[in-house]
Amino acid sequence: MSAKSLAEKLLAGNRRALGRAITLVESTRTDAGLQKDQLLQTIMPRTGQSVRLGISGSPGVGKSTFIESVGSKLIEQGYKLAILAIDPSSPKTKGSILGDKTRMQDLAADQRCFIRPSPAGRSLGGVARRTRESILLCEAAGYNFIIVETVGVGQSEVAVAGMVDQFIYLQLPNSGDDLQGIKKGIIELADSILINKADSDHLNAAKRSKVDLELALNLLYKNNTVEKPKVQLVSAKEKTGIDTFLDEVFEKITALKDKGDFSHRRSQQAIEWFKSEVSELVLETVSAKKAFRENYLTLEKEVESMTLSPTTAAKQFIGTIGI
Amino acid sequence: MSAKSLAEKLLAGNRRALGRAITLVESTRTDAGLQKDQLLQTIMPRTGQSVRLGISGSPGVGKSTFIESVGSKLIEQGYKLAILAIDPSSPKTKGSILGDKTRMQDLAADQRCFIRPSPAGRSLGGVARRTRESILLCEAAGYNFIIVETVGVGQSEVAVAGMVDQFIYLQLPNSGDDLQGIKKGIIELADSILINKADSDHLNAAKRSKVDLELALNLLYKNNTVEKPKVQLVSAKEKTGIDTFLDEVFEKITALKDKGDFSHRRSQQAIEWFKSEVSELVLETVSAKKAFRENYLTLEKEVESMTLSPTTAAKQFIGTIGI
Numbered sequence: 001m002s003a004k005s006l007a008e009k010l011l012a013g014n015r016r017a018l019g020r021a022i023t024l025v026e027s028t029r030t031d032a033g034l035q036k037d038q039l040l041q042t043i044m045p046r047t048g049q050s051v052r053l054g055i056s057g058s059p060g061v062g063k064s065t066f067i068e069s070v071g072s073k074l075i076e077q078g079y080k081l082a083i084l085a086i087d088p089s090s091p092k093t094k095g096s097i098l099g100d101k102t103r104m105q106d107l108a109a110d111q112r113c114f115i116r117p118s119p120a121g122r123s124l125g126g127v128a129r130r131t132r133e134s135i136l137l138c139e140a141a142g143y144n145f146i147i148v149e150t151v152g153v154g155q156s157e158v159a160v161a162g163m164v165d166q167f168i169y170l171q172l173p174n175s176g177d178d179l180q181g182i183k184k185g186i187i188e189l190a191d192s193i194l195i196n197k198a199d200s201d202h203l204n205a206a207k208r209s210k211v212d213l214e215l216a217l218n219l220l221y222k223n224n225t226v227e228k229p230k231v232q233l234v235s236a237k238e239k240t241g242i243d244t245f246l247d248e249v250f251e252k253i254t255a256l257k258d259k260g261d262f263s264h265r266r267s268q269q270a271i272e273w274f275k276s277e278v279s280e281l282v283l284e285t286v287s288a289k290k291a292f293r294e295n296y297l298t299l300e301k302e303v304e305s306m307t308l309s310p311t312t313a314a315k316q317f318i319g320t321i322g323i
Numbered sequence: 324m325s326a327k328s329l330a331e332k333l334l335a336g337n338r339r340a341l342g343r344a345i346t347l348v349e350s351t352r353t354d355a356g357l358q359k360d361q362l363l364q365t366i367m368p369r370t371g372q373s374v375r376l377g378i379s380g381s382p383g384v385g386k387s388t389f390i391e392s393v394g395s396k397l398i399e400q401g402y403k404l405a406i407l408a409i410d411p412s413s414p415k416t417k418g419s420i421l422g423d424k425t426r427m428q429d430l431a432a433d434q435r436c437f438i439r440p441s442p443a444g445r446s447l448g449g450v451a452r453r454t455r456e457s458i459l460l461c462e463a464a465g466y467n468f469i470i471v472e473t474v475g476v477g478q479s480e481v482a483v484a485g486m487v488d489q490f491i492y493l494q495l496p497n498s499g500d501d502l503q504g505i506k507k508g509i510i511e512l513a514d515s516i517l518i519n520k521a522d523s524d525h526l527n528a529a530k531r532s533k534v535d536l537e538l539a540l541n542l543l544y545k546n547n548t549v550e551k552p553k554v555q556l557v558s559a560k561e562k563t564g565i566d567t568f569l570d571e572v573f574e575k576i577t578a579l580k581d582k583g584d585f586s587h588r589r590s591q592q593a594i595e596w597f598k599s600e601v602s603e604l605v606l607e608t609v610s611a612k613k614a615f616r617e618n619y620l621t622l623e624k625e626v627e628s629m630t631l632s633p634t635t636a637a638k639q640f641i642g643t644i645g646i
Contacts, residue, residue: 033638040632048629133634267627274626277637278619282609283602285646296601303597304590306371309363311456314600315356323608323646 003038010039011046013142015114021141022116025133040133043140048266050144051253052135054160056186057170059151062196064103066170066236067147071107073242079145082138083107085118086131086150086160114143128159132273135163161189163269165256166249169193169229173206187217190229191252194245198233206233291321326361333362333464334369338437341464345439348456363456366463371589373467374576375458377483379509380493382474385519387426389493389559390470394430396565402468405461406430408441409454409473409483437466451482455596458486484512486592488579489572492516492552496529510540513552514575517568521556529556614644 009017074081107113150156161167169190198206210231221228234241256262299317302308332340397404430436473479484490492513521529544551557564579585622640625631
């Protein structure tokens with residue numbers, strides 16, 4: 001199918017066209033490049049208007065159940081929902097962690113919801129790039145609420161936080177986990193921290209956890225003008241706290257739009273994306289040169305044996321690769 | 324002075340030559356480049372054998388007094404000590420925070436100690452590069468114990484931790500500060516956390532702080548095979564805990580050398596340095612091209628107005644700059 005007719009079907013809201021379009025942007029085939037660019041170019045004017053929510057949390061914290069609860073509420077309210085996943089660990093596990101569609105059975109069966117598992121076998125940079133483009137495709141296909149899910153691994157949270165409007169960290173009622181989140185610097189990225197499983201069996205533990213976490217946050221944000229993340233109790237299973245959570249998400253989006261900050265933020269995110277894409281492409285292009293591959297290892301050996309200083313070696317190297 | 328005669332004087336342990344050599348590597352004059360490379364090349368075989376210690380901590384925590392206490396012990400033991408500073412905040416404060424030699428009066432007056440304040444007005448990348456080269460110059464001049472000091476700001480700790488054998492975090496007896504360190508991810512870099520001012524007035528607070536911090540670390544490192552940082556009490560003012568601290572530093576170095584890991588680590592650090600230097604130089608060289616400057620802003624504007632997707636714009640851009 002040509003990029004033009006794929007774009008037409010996509011803009012008409014065709015689900016299969018959306019699936020094919022995402023497969024196209026995920027493709028690493030070099031001959032897919034031109035088609036990909038034409039497609040993105042055609043749909044650009046119809047992108048950027050959805051609410052984008054990032055959700056992170058360690059495996060086992062109940063992300064799927066939580067997304068099911070949030071998702072069914074959104075669909076009831078008339079939203080068209082798309083769920084994308086970033087999982088840099090998937091190359092190891094063959095994409096199984098977030099790739100398993102059976103995790104969200106109700107949503108998977110609903111035609112108003114589009115679920116796309118994480119592509120496996122890529123670097124985080126590659127996965128992040130494809131996810132950003134997939135967000136644009138979903139928006140062009142008429143999806144006006146996008147959830148980007150990630151497991152709490154490495155730098156994927158930073159990537160997701162940079163492409164969404166609000167970033168949510170889900171955790172269990174357990175003080176060890178509280179500190180894990182703080183330790184990994186995720187708490188700093190989060191707009192909200194939700195303590196899940198605040199239901200019949202674990203309500204008291206969850207309440208204690210909330211008190212502990214708020215105490216820790218008060219200390220961390222002492223003398224700090226940055227807004228602290230808000231701590232809330234939810235139960236994805238018993239569907240409590242979900243309405244309050246969603247009301248606040250929409251309140252924040254409305255406040256952003258009222259101040260005129262919403263489109264500005266989208267533009268700034270696009271500029272950041274362009275900048276990092278340029279750096280990555282420069283390094284990719286230069287390292288693919290024959291001279292690069294030939295000379296790098298030779299100089300690295302000299303550096304390793306401490307016969308050449310790293311800065312001198314780097315300067316010599318740059319001189320030989322013809323840029 | 325030619326690079327050759329400067330190198331000769333430096334290798335003979337001449338302090339003025341060391342000062343001039345550091346000024347040379349700090350120079351941004353393009354005509355200094357060749358001389359710099361010749362100098363580094365000549366001294367390389369005489370580098371890499373010192374003990375390198377990184378020390379971080381917020382302003383006011385007592386780093387200067389601590390370094391004076393540690394430094395005078397080292398000099399008593401016959402070490403030749405060099406103290407270098409990385410302070411990415413210095414461009415703002417004109418280098419005053421770590422640039423003030425009067426901070427360490429006893430050491431500054433001692434001919435067996437060489438103190439070099441942080442160069443002001445540079446990017447962290449630039450400052451880190453110059454500090455790495457200054458370490459090599461100090462080693463070549465016969466200094467066999469190097470302390471690299473940094474304030475607890477941004478990424479400077481990561482840079483310092485990557486160039487030393489052991490990284491020390493100094494803090495006050497105050498649980499807010501404990502959490503600050505954890506929040507900023509510094510604790511993860513630290514081999515030791517020292518609680519300073521554990522003296523007559525603050526001993527009880529310091530002891531409580533140690534208990535709290537060890538409790539937090541136990542939680543953080545639960546199910547983790549990585550070695551936890553060790554928490555120790557010191558008083559830089561009353562010079563308590565300094566001997567124990569130094570004994571452990573040397574024990575660890577001896578253990579590394581006995582296992583043959585010391586030189587391997589030096590080589591790995593050099594390779595990492597080479598790699599990051601190559602990336603930086605590639606990006607610097609490419610962004611200095613005329614076509615880069617001319618085309619970047621045009622495309623950035625299109626990205627900002629959301630008429631061009633960031634990936635498409637980046638690809639178009641790379642096509643125009645001739646690499």
